Amino acid sequence: MTDFADFQLAGGPAGRRIVVAMSGGVDSSVVAALAKASGAETIGVTLQLYDHGEATARPGACCAGRDIRDARAVCDRLGIAHYVFDHESSFRAQVVDHFADEYLAGRTPIPCVQCNMGPKFTDLFALARDLGADCLATGHYVRRMIGADGSELHRAVDPARDQSYFLFATTRDQLDFLRFPLGGMPKDRVRAIAAEMGLGVAAKPDSQDICFVPDGDYAGLVKKLRPAASDGGEIVDLSGRALGRHEGIIHYTVGQRRGLDIGGQPEPLYVVRLEPEARRVVVGPRAALAVSAARLADLNVLGPLEGPLTAKVRSMAKPVPARLHGDQLVFDAPEYGVAPGQAAVLYDGDRVLGGGWIAATEGAALAA
Structure with missing residues (x-):
């Protein structure tokens, strides 16, 4: 078997x-x-x-x-x-x-x-x-392997099933005790x-959504738990000029294009950043999404982080070449759709070197 x-x-x-x-x-x-x-x-x-x-x-x-x-x-x-x-x-x-x-x-x-x-x-x-x-x-679809310095975390053999992005925070002590x-x-x-083996779950479908939001209505759940989340505000361009209004920043994420309901613009606009204290959604052209570096918080280290590595900044993104300098992750080429709150997971080939939470980003010097 x-x-x-x-x-x-x-x-x-x-x-x-x-x-x-x-x-x-x-x-x-x-x-x-x-x-x-x-x-x-x-x-x-x-x-x-x-x-x-x-x-x-x-x-x-x-x-x-x-x-x-x-x-x-x-x-x-x-x-x-x-x-x-x-x-x-x-x-x-x-x-x-x-x-x-x-x-x-x-x-x-x-x-x-x-x-x-x-x-x-x-x-x-x-x-x-x-x-x-x-x-x-x-x-979980990941591999635990024993290297020269002990337990290591590696991607799954099947890239379509790999869950290493979601396990970057696993500690070395936990890896010693875990089996995958x-x-x-x-x-x-x-x-x-x-x-x-005659298990009744053999044909059971995989869960697709976040388990506590099975209908996919994230904003509805957040509004139920935090009523202030439905407070509206302005949608503005990079210069601060008002282009429209929204019904709560919880409806938007960095890189989003759909659902802005802003007409008459010369080019497509994307959510560039969110300003929760001012309840503003800032939008701009795709070039404004380009990020040259990201500051990482709560870095978990599972392997050597010196030298070239690859970084995955979204669960569905491909790892891209980067380097880590302290808590600053610097991309070899501008990366798009890097959102605070997401994780940056660091790899050397198939090995997970660690990762951290994206706390802030630094825009690349690109022409709009």
Whole structure:
């Protein structure tokens, strides 16, 4: 079927205990099946992140309602223990509230990274250690490899499934304890394993949206949590000249072109920056989006950052050549769509060297 090299720990399988983070999807379910097949004692753990009643009626919500039932059914099928821990308050404070506050502050948040940094890793690590586990295994599509200086984080073999961008904040200590057995597989192989093992989630669709915004209406959620988010203001050009009005900066992100509702302009306009204190949306031509450097905050270091590297500044962007000088990430060529609040993840080939949060950007000297 597949090897279990990612689970090999000193001392062989006898007496080993693996805790698997189970969301109720096919990926984490296959990880649990592989862990069980390795001969180790396997325990499935699910964090309930929503009120049970609310989540049951919310299709697409992760780690609640149907997903918890699916995780439990998989564990029953495999004959392993399954525990559910209520972390709703932690998830609300660390992820949902942070998401709303970031949008209100004119930044573009990445809640999946916040979730990994908080409930999914920090809280699960504590639970796994309390359960006496030798490692914590997850269904993320990344690879953990051992290099000259210890554990390293690498991109998944399948670039279409790679999730390394969302795991840049993983610490070295966490990497030592983590296992990512799916990083070397394509998704169709994972589903095939689920079918071979008779897991009911084999054909379960992948979640597509942010789990706590399954309808995709981010602005609606932010307005519900922070009513002031609907305060309107001006849309202005780079000189400060008013071009129109908006109904809340939460409807806009840097690089956005659609939805500005500004007519009669000689060229297409894009959101260049947001000024939350003045409640202004500043727009300009595409050339004004060019960024030569970005200041990074809360830099997490996983490898040597001296010399040339590549930087990925959006989850769907391609890594581009850059260099890091202190907390300043300098691009070899102007980069577009670099938004405060997003992450810049740094690579050497397939290896993740670390990354940080984009706190501010420096415009390139381009003609408008």
